[in-house]
Each structure stands twice: as structure tokens, then as C-alpha cells.
Amino acid sequence: MKESQHVEWKESWRDEYLKWLCGFANAEGGVLVVGKDDKGRPVGVSDAKKLLEDLPNKIRDVLGVMADVRLVQEDGKDLIEIRVDPYPNPISYKGEYHYRTGSTKQELKGAALDRFLLRKYGRTWDAVPVPGVAARQLSAAAFATFRKLAKLSERMTAADLKGSRESLLEKLRLVEGTYLTRAAVLLFHSNPQEFFSGSYVKIGFFRDGSDVVYHDLIEGDLFTQAAETVKLIRAKYMKAAITYQDIHRVETYPVPFEALREAVLNAIIHKDYAARAPIQIKVYEDKMTIWNPGQLPEHWTPEKVRRRHSSKPFNPEIANTFFRSGEIEMWGRGIERIFEECSAAGFPEPAIEYDAGDWRTEFAYPKAVLDRLGGERAESGEPGPAGETFRGKLQGKASGKKLGKTARAVVELMSAKPRITIPEIAEKLSRSERAIFLQINKLKEDGIIRRVGPDKGGYWEVLK
Known part of the structure; x- marks a missing residue:
């Protein structure tokens, strides 16, 4: 039995190892073997009989779980195996929550603890109620935008769309008892940043590595953020290569419109808003990167996300509302569509990476477009200070x-x-x-x- 995510070796028993059992119970279960050194060699335990008597009660009293404690022998040495099953409810060790990941134990704190507790109770972050916010405080413009989009998508009935704000929020599952949910505030409040720091988009244009030339912040409800981010990138941060077919001008942007739109929507909808960091979009002369904090679904790998997969959004209530508006499909095809759009245009595939809670999508600009642009960002001067309109595009x-x-x-x-x-x-x-x-x-x-x-x-x- 090798040491792994489900197996831990200890030379002798210490009560602090209850934390490791807590980690197994909160993850996928596992076995703690007492009497092996850190290389897996049996060294035996001298008090095996006493441990057999004491440990089941100690584990039950401190952790509230039932463990299978048994005596085994290896190479003539007595070992104690403590087997703990995964528990559907959260297990704490004296108020601390530990979790087994890989071959290590971690104490969960902050946003990671919030996500763990919500998952154990079958809840998601965006479905948590927010006290002190009423439907009348939400943005009339955001409701108007949603109603127009949903009317065109035909994914809600005309009667639902004509109803009051309160009834529409009920239909969208954005109400918990008498409270609005976090999703409702992010989707329909004119200033969700008042409640959730980092719930905005930051865009910057960079030259020579890390030198930012100018930047913008996009705030407001999530529908506004999605639409304005795409508009601003195309209008201010990207230049199209110009060619002509007969007398007709053809504009080719370095990232296909639908690929850009899908990437921005993906970042906004699947963002981990508990992380309190904004979505960051960095535009360079030859590439664009989109970074957002996020989490992989349990048991998923980055490779699975890149392939065709079922829909399992990190923020299901936000995703459902965007689906009802017609802005997205609920088939887990967002990333697949990004690749399809780039392939159809003959552009390089984007690089999509995940590392410890960070998602990063990078679009390398195609050489043909860069050659037509001649390496020039603008045809007439530099942009003004941060936040001003970029005026050098497509003269x-x-x-x-x-x-x-x-x-x-x-x-x-x-x-x-x-x-x-x-x-x-x-x-x-x-x-x-x-x-x-x-x-x-x-x-x-x-x-x-x-x-x-x-x-x-x-x-x-x-x-x-």
C-alpha cells in the first residue's frame, strides 16, 4: 500500500493525527497506517493493543465519525490501520476544517472554507442570500436589457417577462425566502461592487513586457460588464487588418468576434467572486490574455474542460440567467466554441490553462494579421491617459x-x-x-x- 491521496504513513500515534483523519473524512476517505516510517518501511508499534481500545472512541468523540481500526502485521511488525470513509457532511477537528488533497493535508480557511461548506451542504456561492437588498434597489436598465434579450431568445414566456421584478426574480431562482441571492445582486444591481469587491473587469494595454500604456475598469451589472468589455476591446484595444476585395473593405481582427465574446462570457459567468480579485484582460501587440479566479468542478481536470463535456457551471444561477437571456448555451460548449471559431478563421488555437484557482486564456495573434498591421498599434498617435477613448483605430x-x-x-x-x-x-x-x-x-x-x-x-x- 503506497502513500497517496488515500494513504498516509506515521511511525507512531499522536493525537494531532486526528487532523489527518478529519482531512480524509472531508475528502474521499482514506487509511492512516501507524507503524511505518516516511519511506513506507514497517517499524511497528509497541502499544498496539491500547491503540485498538482507545482510538475508536477518541475518533468518535473528537471528530464525530466512525472509523474502522484494525491490527495488521507486515514483516513481523504490528501495525494499526485506521480507515475513514468520506462523509457527506463537513467534519471539524476542534473547530478546524482539514482536507486531504494529493498526498498532503490542508486546513481550509477563508474563501476555500466557504466553498467547502457550501458544497457539503449542496449549495453554491451564487445562491447564498444577501440581507439588506430589495428588488426595488436593483437597476431598471439591467431588467430592461434582460427582458429584451430574453424576448429574442424565447427562453422565457411573454407573461414571465411582463411580470414584476419580484416575479421575474422568482422565475429565475434568484430569491431565497425573503432575500435576494448573490446572483441577483451581481446580475441586476447597478453597483454590485458595493457588495462584492473585485466584481469588475480590468483591461490594460501593455508594451515591452510589463509596461502598461493605458487601462480601463468596467463595472456595473454583469450584463453590462459582458457587453461593454467586448465592445471596448474591439473599439479601443484591438486594431483590424484592412484588405480589399474589389472595392469592398474587409476588416480582420486578431481574435474572432464570437471567440472573444465566448471567452469574456466564460470568465464572467464562471468567475469565483469570493476571491475578491477582478477579471484581468491584458492586451499586447501580439496577443491577449484573459485571467479570472475560478475553480474546477470536483474530480475534473483541465484536460476534461478543453474537451467536450457536460455543463457544470461554477455559478449555476448566474449561468441559468445568462442562458435565459440567450447569451449562452447550457451544453458545456463555451470553450469548444472558442476553439471552433479560431479554427474556422484559420487562427491559432488559444492556450487555456488552470493552476490552483486561476484560469488563463491566451490568444496569440495570427502572423498574417500582424504582418498586415505592420506591427503598428495605431495610425495616428498614442492613446490618451488611462480611461480615455482610444482614437487611433481603423482610420x-x-x-x-x-x-x-x-x-x-x-x-x-x-x-x-x-x-x-x-x-x-x-x-x-x-x-x-x-x-x-x-x-x-x-x-x-x-x-x-x-x-x-x-x-x-x-x-x-x-x-x-
Whole structure:
């Protein structure tokens, strides 16, 4: 019997070894062998009979578990084997919670202890109730966004979507008794950072290794974070390579849109919000990395996540709400879709790594795109200070480019009503605000429209 996750050797008995038994009970069970040295050689125990009498009661009284204690012999030496089964409820040693992982024992504290206790009681972090927050304190804009998206997805009935905030939250399983859950606050509160530090996205552009040139923070409800992160990366942090097919301009970004969108959604939905660290997206001249704290499902490996697998989200209530909105599928295909989109574009596969609670996804930019860009980040100057709009992206006009159906409809609405808002356009065209935002960005880049004046009080001007 080799020392492993389920086997531990000790030369003699000490009462502190009850911690090891506690770790076995909280994990997958195991055997503690008393009378072997650290190389597994039997050295025997001199008080085997007394241990046989004392240990079962001591283990029961201190840990509250039943252990199988037996006398065995090896090479003529008396050994004591203590076998402990895995327990469905958490087991403590004098108020401490220990856990066996690999061939080591760890005392669980902080966020790790919270996750362990929730899992043992069949709960998830995002389903825990939050005192002191009422439905009326949530964001009207976040509810409006969800209702529009869910209407298009047809994953909720019209009656459900027309109901009150309270009834909608009930349908989405975001209420626990009289309390809203953590998921409800993250999804629908305008400032969830007030309750959960680190529940935002940080984006930075880096040159020469670790030198940050500029950065942005994206806060707000999770729907806003997901949409604005993708928009900002495309509008400010990435430059498209420009080619022409006849008179039509073709823009190729270094990361396919759907792959970027899936990666951002994956980070937001599966993030470990108890870790109190933001999602961090680092953009370089030749690559982009997305980092978020997270946890592997029990008994899963990073290799299994990269392959086709069942859906087992870390935050199931957050994932369910994004599914109802139509933003994701609930088939465990998020990572698979990222690989498919990159493959379809002829781009390199992203590198996805997991290490001790950290997820990291890296997109290496394809050489063909970098060659077209000529290594230049922008065509006109450097960006301003952190948080300012990056203005060097995609200079030039459309040169006879044909407009798609949605783009043409956007231009027509702006011509008829220059002060029309993005939500109004989205409602008239039955599209998401995110889709309209991207269309408008494209029209501005192509020199077809421009914004005159501020966001509030300004108007649209159609240039051609």
C-alpha cells in the first residue's frame, strides 16, 4: 500500500493525527497506517493493543465519525490501520476544517472554507442570500436589457417577462425566502461592487513586457460588464487588418468576434467572486490574455474542460440567467466554441490553462494579421491617459462599401430622427443594444455617420 491521496504513513500515534483523519473524512476517505516510517518501511508499534481500545472512541468523540481500526502485521511488525470513509457532511477537528488533497493535508480557511461548506451542504456561492437588498434597489436598465434579450431568445414566456421584478426574480431562482441571492445582486444591481469587491473587469494595454500604456475598469451589472468589455476591446484595444476585395473593405481582427465574446462570457459567468480579485484582460501587440479566479468542478481536470463535456457551471444561477437571456448555451460548449471559431478563421488555437484557482486564456495573434498591421498599434498617435477613448483605430473611409440590412436601417433611423438613442434603435429593429452599438461603431469607423456633441444632448449626423 503506497502513500497517496488515500494513504498516509506515521511511525507512531499522536493525537494531532486526528487532523489527518478529519482531512480524509472531508475528502474521499482514506487509511492512516501507524507503524511505518516516511519511506513506507514497517517499524511497528509497541502499544498496539491500547491503540485498538482507545482510538475508536477518541475518533468518535473528537471528530464525530466512525472509523474502522484494525491490527495488521507486515514483516513481523504490528501495525494499526485506521480507515475513514468520506462523509457527506463537513467534519471539524476542534473547530478546524482539514482536507486531504494529493498526498498532503490542508486546513481550509477563508474563501476555500466557504466553498467547502457550501458544497457539503449542496449549495453554491451564487445562491447564498444577501440581507439588506430589495428588488426595488436593483437597476431598471439591467431588467430592461434582460427582458429584451430574453424576448429574442424565447427562453422565457411573454407573461414571465411582463411580470414584476419580484416575479421575474422568482422565475429565475434568484430569491431565497425573503432575500435576494448573490446572483441577483451581481446580475441586476447597478453597483454590485458595493457588495462584492473585485466584481469588475480590468483591461490594460501593455508594451515591452510589463509596461502598461493605458487601462480601463468596467463595472456595473454583469450584463453590462459582458457587453461593454467586448465592445471596448474591439473599439479601443484591438486594431483590424484592412484588405480589399474589389472595392469592398474587409476588416480582420486578431481574435474572432464570437471567440472573444465566448471567452469574456466564460470568465464572467464562471468567475469565483469570493476571491475578491477582478477579471484581468491584458492586451499586447501580439496577443491577449484573459485571467479570472475560478475553480474546477470536483474530480475534473483541465484536460476534461478543453474537451467536450457536460455543463457544470461554477455559478449555476448566474449561468441559468445568462442562458435565459440567450447569451449562452447550457451544453458545456463555451470553450469548444472558442476553439471552433479560431479554427474556422484559420487562427491559432488559444492556450487555456488552470493552476490552483486561476484560469488563463491566451490568444496569440495570427502572423498574417500582424504582418498586415505592420506591427503598428495605431495610425495616428498614442492613446490618451488611462480611461480615455482610444482614437487611433481603423482610420479611413468606406470607399463604396455596401451596407448590410441592419446597418442601412440604423442609418435611415438616424436620418429621420438625429437625436434617436441606441435603446430606441434597438427596440425598433428588435435587436440587442450590444448589436446596435457594434453597428454604430462600424458606421463611424467607415465614415458614414458621426456623433455631434455629448452622449446626452448630442445628435447623429449622416455623412454619406
